[in-house]
Amino acid sequence: MNFLKRYCxxxxxxxxxxxxxxxxxxxxxxxxxxxxxxxxLNIEISGKASxxxxxxxxxETVAIVPDDFKGITPKVVxxxxxxxxxxxxxxxxxxxxxxxxxxxxxxxVAEVARGERRKLLYISVKRDIETTYEKFNKIDPNAKRxxxxxxxxxxxxxxxxxxxxxxxxxxxxITPKAIFVSAFDSAPLAPDYNFVLKGQASQVQAGLxxxxxxxxxxxxxxxxxxTSAELKNMKDVEINEFVGAHPAGNVGVQINHLNxxxxxxxxWTLNIQDVALIGRFANTGIVNLIKTIAVAGPEVIEPTYVKxxxxxxIASITNCNITKGIKVRYINGDVLxxxxxLETGVLSPFANMVSVIAEGDTADEFVGWAMPRLNKFSNxxxxxxxxxxxxxxxxxxxxDARILGGERAFIMSGELEKVFPxxxxxxxxxxxxxxxxxxKMEQLGAYEVAPEDFxxxxxxxxxxxxxxxIVRESLDYMRKELE
Amino acid sequence: xxxxxxILDKLEPTFSEGGKLSKLHSVxxxxxxxxxxxxxxAKSGAHIHDAIDSKRTMITVVLALVPALLFGMWNVxxxxxxxxxxxxxxxxxxxxxxxxxxxTLVVSYVVGLGIEFIIAQIKGHEIQExxxxxxxxxxxxxxxxxxxxxxxxxxxxxxxxxxxxxxxTGYNIFNVALxxxxxxxxxxxxxxxxDQVWVRTRDAFWWGxxxxxxxxxxxxxxxxxxxxxxxxxxxxxxxxxPIGFWDGFLGLIPGSVGETSxxxxxxxxxxxxVTNVASWKTMLSVFLGGAVMGFVFNTWGPDSAVxxxxxxxxxxxxxxxxxxxxxxxxxxxxARTETGKWIYGFLIGVMAIIIRVLNPGYPEGMMxxxxxxxxxxxxxxxxxxxSNIKKRLKRTTIK
Numbered sequence: 001m002n003f004l005k006r007y008c009x010x011x012x013x014x015x016x017x018x019x020x021x022x023x024x025x026x027x028x029x030x031x032x033x034x035x036x037x038x039x040x041l042n043i044e045i046s047g048k049a050s051x052x053x054x055x056x057x058x059x060e061t062v063a064i065v066p067d068d069f070k071g072i073t074p075k076v077v078x079x080x081x082x083x084x085x086x087x088x089x090x091x092x093x094x095x096x097x098x099x100x101x102x103x104x105x106x107x108x109v110a111e112v113a114r115g116e117r118r119k120l121l122y123i124s125v126k127r128d129i130e131t132t133y134e135k136f137n138k139i140d141p142n143a144k145r146x147x148x149x150x151x152x153x154x155x156x157x158x159x160x161x162x163x164x165x166x167x168x169x170x171x172x173x174i175t176p177k178a179i180f181v182s183a184f185d186s187a188p189l190a191p192d193y194n195f196v197l198k199g200q201a202s203q204v205q206a207g208l209x210x211x212x213x214x215x216x217x218x219x220x221x222x223x224x225x226x227t228s229a230e231l232k233n234m235k236d237v238e239i240n241e242f243v244g245a246h247p248a249g250n251v252g253v254q255i256n257h258l259n260x261x262x263x264x265x266x267x268w269t270l271n272i273q274d275v276a277l278i279g280r281f282a283n284t285g286i287v288n289l290i291k292t293i294a295v296a297g298p299e300v301i302e303p304t305y306v307k308x309x310x311x312x313x314i315a316s317i318t319n320c321n322i323t324k325g326i327k328v329r330y331i332n333g334d335v336l337x338x339x340x341x342l343e344t345g346v347l348s349p350f351a352n353m354v355s356v357i358a359e360g361d362t363a364d365e366f367v368g369w370a371m372p373r374l375n376k377f378s379n380x381x382x383x384x385x386x387x388x389x390x391x392x393x394x395x396x397x398x399x400d401a402r403i404l405g406g407e408r409a410f411i412m413s414g415e416l417e418k419v420f421p422x423x424x425x426x427x428x429x430x431x432x433x434x435x436x437x438x439x440k441m442e443q444l445g446a447y448e449v450a451p452e453d454f455x456x457x458x459x460x461x462x463x464x465x466x467x468x469x470i471v472r473e474s475l476d477y478m479r480k481e482l483e
Numbered sequence: 484x485x486x487x488x489x490i491l492d493k494l495e496p497t498f499s500e501g502g503k504l505s506k507l508h509s510v511x512x513x514x515x516x517x518x519x520x521x522x523x524x525a526k527s528g529a530h531i532h533d534a535i536d537s538k539r540t541m542i543t544v545v546l547a548l549v550p551a552l553l554f555g556m557w558n559v560x561x562x563x564x565x566x567x568x569x570x571x572x573x574x575x576x577x578x579x580x581x582x583x584x585x586x587t588l589v590v591s592y593v594v595g596l597g598i599e600f601i602i603a604q605i606k607g608h609e610i611q612e613x614x615x616x617x618x619x620x621x622x623x624x625x626x627x628x629x630x631x632x633x634x635x636x637x638x639x640x641x642x643x644x645x646x647x648x649x650x651x652t653g654y655n656i657f658n659v660a661l662x663x664x665x666x667x668x669x670x671x672x673x674x675x676x677x678d679q680v681w682v683r684t685r686d687a688f689w690w691g692x693x694x695x696x697x698x699x700x701x702x703x704x705x706x707x708x709x710x711x712x713x714x715x716x717x718x719x720x721x722x723x724x725p726i727g728f729w730d731g732f733l734g735l736i737p738g739s740v741g742e743t744s745x746x747x748x749x750x751x752x753x754x755x756x757v758t759n760v761a762s763w764k765t766m767l768s769v770f771l772g773g774a775v776m777g778f779v780f781n782t783w784g785p786d787s788a789v790x791x792x793x794x795x796x797x798x799x800x801x802x803x804x805x806x807x808x809x810x811x812x813x814x815x816x817x818a819r820t821e822t823g824k825w826i827y828g829f830l831i832g833v834m835a836i837i838i839r840v841l842n843p844g845y846p847e848g849m850m851x852x853x854x855x856x857x858x859x860x861x862x863x864x865x866x867x868x869x870s871n872i873k874k875r876l877k878r879t880t881i882k
Contacts, residue, residue, distance in 0.1 A: 262879040369522035369538035376534035401524040405536025409653025413819035459531040468528035
């Protein structure tokens with residue numbers, strides 16, 4: 001009640017129209033739509049990051065990997081020895097030259113590494129001690145759409161926008177019908193954005209206001225019951241609340257429930273931390289890409305958060321904070337939909353966490369199919385997981401990177417549906433994808449999905465089929481055939 | 484266990500490509516994954532996986548079949564000693580049944596798994612577990628007196644032509660165990676029907692021989708009803724004493740080895756439903772379909788013995804319960820959508836009773852009903868999927 005009172009007095013101080021807008025906004029805040037999801041699964045893994053930011057020494061070089069930017073064919077504009085500032089263009093997309101990828105730090109280009117058939121592998125930049133920034137104009141929120149879009153493209157933020165269909169970097173020449181931002185991440189061990197963005201609500205708001213200019217429709221901003229009041233109270237957007245287990249926080253699920261993608265339509269999606277980066281850029285005119293990254297997982301000794309930029313090496317992010325003596329796997333992103341990366345690899349621009357789990361390839365479990373294996377997690381009733389979780393809600397289970405079985409054809413039916421809260425038939429869509437049937441893919445909703453939406457399906461699949469790989473390849477195939 | 488693992492590790496190069504015994508790679512792989520959970524790790528996509536795998540799933544189905552098998556074994560012994568007029572104890576009855584049924588089980592597994600191993604090696608993939616269940620089902624759905632060579636031939640036919648030609652486990656259109664039974668039924672009708680095959684009157688491994696007593700008649704209740712001259716729904720046991728619903732429910736009647744006791748089958752059903760391995764929707768709707776159709780025939784049916792059989796008796800006689808619990812729920816050959824399962828199951832129940840009542844040539848309709856619906860499963864799914872497609876299309880046209 002106190003909060004309401006303060007809000008109203010604040011509103012009363014402003015002029016009448018502004019006051020009206022604020023009350024409308026307040027109304028929306030109180031009466032926001034709540035969408036309850038019954039399907040889904042929360043997986044209990046130990047090693048959740050504690051709410052603190054550990055200091056880390058920023059490494060001497062950062063490396064940008066073009067492969068992280070799905071859908072971009074890179075054309076390099078720098079050569080070894082060039083000096084760059086934070087925000088200077090490193091490469092752009094061949095088909096859409098206005099899509100640019102910038103350096104997150106200032107320094108000199110150390111290496112432009114190429115592989116077979118001169119494929120660009122990465123560009124590394126040796127950083128200066130003091131970061132200097134490329135100067136851009138601040139973004140006026142009342143400017144025209146083209147001006148705002150150009151400003152974002154020039155400063156490299158265009159390459160952080162993703163689009164559906166195909167889940168690739170957004171094509172800037174198409175105006176999206178809506179933009180989706182999720183204010184929470186429900187994946188296992190995911191970063192807590194209430195903590196990560198504490199005190200940055202104004203930046204998030206600035207970012208959302210900028211995004212609102214880019215679409216002809218709305219910006220859908222989805223929250224969950226535990227989202228902080230600070231992050232729940234945004235304007236220029238439609239706020240919806242999602243209640244339920246993972247994947248409630250995935251934009252794919254939110255798109256499907258709020259404004260699904262039909263044939264010929266395009267929506268954009270953006271991570272909330274990147275929204276805050278855009279807000280920071282809009283307010284200051286400099287490209288400061290420092291984000292807060294969770295370092296989590298069973299094999300992290302002290303799981304915590306660090307502040308760094310994309311392109312930073314995984315080794316310096318994990319900073320020897322890893323269990324010694326066993327083989328571990330580093331993952332850019334969460335354990336369900338992230339990509340494996342070597343310790344010498346770098347942080348992806350689209351990752352907000354680094355997960356570390358045991359590889360487990362030397363484990364030997366004797367007659368596993370017959371043993372109770374109480375330490376194993378399963379969504380099925382063939383293990384005691386559900387009973388254990390009822391008796392002891394805080395129980396955690398052992399995880400490693402083994403697929404724990406052999407790959408088979410689809411046998412069991414109905415198990416994917418249980419963790420797929422979208423109005424899409426996952427098994428039938430996947431079968432259309434496996435058979436490369438473009439018509440069926442289109443009819444069954446392939447435009448609406450991204451590989452990450454199938455992360456849980458892949459987890460629960462008895463037949464251990466590589467579902468996300470199938471989806472990724474099929475989306476690429478669709479894009480090639482239909483665009 | 485380290486010791487076993489070391490042996491496997493040592494043997495692996497011999498069986499891998501280029502090794503001396505690389506021709507037996509699939510067999511080696513089959514055994515090593517049987518002994519130890521395979522430790523290959525995720526290469527793409529999700530980095531962690533649910534602990535469930537197809538081995539554990541299939542083993543659960545086999546476990547669910549155990550009550551039916553044990554009861555079936557005992558019932559074989561019980562019927563045998565009843566027929567030859569000897570009174571023996573429970574364990575003798577069970578031992579006789581065990582000796583009579585075990586050879587079928589062995590033949591079914593040896594032939595089926597043998598073919599699976601060979602095909603896995605030729606195709607170069609892992610040995611799939613589907614036959615663990617099929618091999619266990621086959622002895623349960625044939626009469627105890629079926630000659631072993633027939634079972635061998637039928638199993639080989641079913642595994643090759645009903646499964647492997649389609650691509651193996653997960654790709655088959657028809658239930659493999661039912662194809663085995665259908666093959667036997669149509670290729671060797673005299674060994675699969677009539678009133679001589681359901682009760683073993685000869686010895687098992689030279690033990691328990693005797694002559695059937697005069698009153699003995701080995702026809703199953705459904706067989707009796709189909710050949711009954713009078714339109715009265717009465718049936719009797721092998722001694723000619725009248726029996727009813729509860730005898731059918733408990734299973735003290737002649738029939739295929741595993742199908743007689745609805746109680747034992749329901750025990751298996753409970754395990755399958757609790758572990759969520761089989762769909763309760765399919766099971767329930769099969770029983771519903773059977774009950775509704777049985778009731779319809781009771782009320783408006785023709786004036787024949789089997790049409791007058793009260794509807795609830797249909798559910799406990801013949802292979803109805805066994806088919807509903809273990810055959811209709813086979814996820815590969817059943818409808819795969821949730822709505823589809825209701826329709827699929829219901830139609831199986833309806834079809835089975837229609838065949839029983841309207842075609843006296845087939846007193847037991849379950850096998851044919853399920854095989855028929857196996858074909859229609861995909862069609863039912865097609866319509867369910869089509870409704871999702873239409874909904875999506877509508878979304879675009881509204882705007």
